[in-house]
Amino acid sequence: MELEVATELGNLIADAGSAIGAGAACMGVGAAGIGLGVLFGNFVSAAIRNPAAADGQFGRLIFGFAVTEAMGVFSLVIAFLLLFT
């Protein structure tokens, strides 16, 4: 009887810990936002200086966006893993 209560309590604490961890993991998504802001800000400020060359670098911009966004999504996946498994 006490073992069941203890196990139940342990499970509840583990679930609470998972939920807190999932919330903490979402800070990584904000960090990805900072990275994206740096990337696009640099692109826009360079594009305003040299508009003719801007279109040629668009592919590189999209590539940089995708790899930076990936880091944010990795942390989101950790959050989902904690919440749902």
Next chain:
Amino acid sequence: MATDPIHQFQIERIVPIDVGGLDLSFTNSALFMVLSAVVGSGLLLWATMHRRLVPARMQSAAEIFYEFVAKMHRDAVGGEGMRFFPLVFTLFLFILVANLFGMFPYFFTVNSHIIVTATMALFVFFLVIGFGIWRNGFKFFKIFVPDGIPGLVLPFIVLIEILSFFTRPLSHAMRLFANMLAGHITLKVFGGFVISLGQSAIFGAGAVSTIVGVSLAIVALIATIALTALEFLVAGLQAYIFAMLTSIYLSDAVHPGDH
């Protein structure tokens, strides 16, 4: 009907096949992989059926698609690496069609399982190592030794380069997998918000809370629509990124030491 966001990723056996204890069933994942391959190549074959010298609409679209991937691959690898173009094109087409199929309601998103993306990423990884050593011999390992590094830090740099080389297939697979998984979970979660907020209108919880509930449900619906549009963009973008990274990794095999 399950309403949690995880149920959409459940693998279901459509045709159970048991080969001596090995489960080789034809699952919903296999069905959509076959559909992606058939529809993708079928569309291109049908578009280029007539092989007009001056292309009509569909053939022109197919040629633009082909040239888009060819330009990306050529810019990454150069002339010698064009031997890998069929692989890169196939990867791009398959991932693009599979991701777009996942956007339909009740369809299964093939790339939302790590095993699928890891298979493709590991294939590229072993191809890079295999072709690199076959073509370049031990000069292939020059990719771990960048130019212009002072002698003292060289061992550490080489170690870090080797480590980052081995995390390539991990990030390559994870990027596509995580984007598909997170995107579809988000869509389901926001869709669930629309239902749970709109329920106040059905179950009559009093005038004020009904108005608040329904207006928030409409906001959630607009958010779901915006997120669906974003998911379409991500579907195409992630296919492009996977193919482009494949090209970049292959350029390491074709001409190593070009960092």
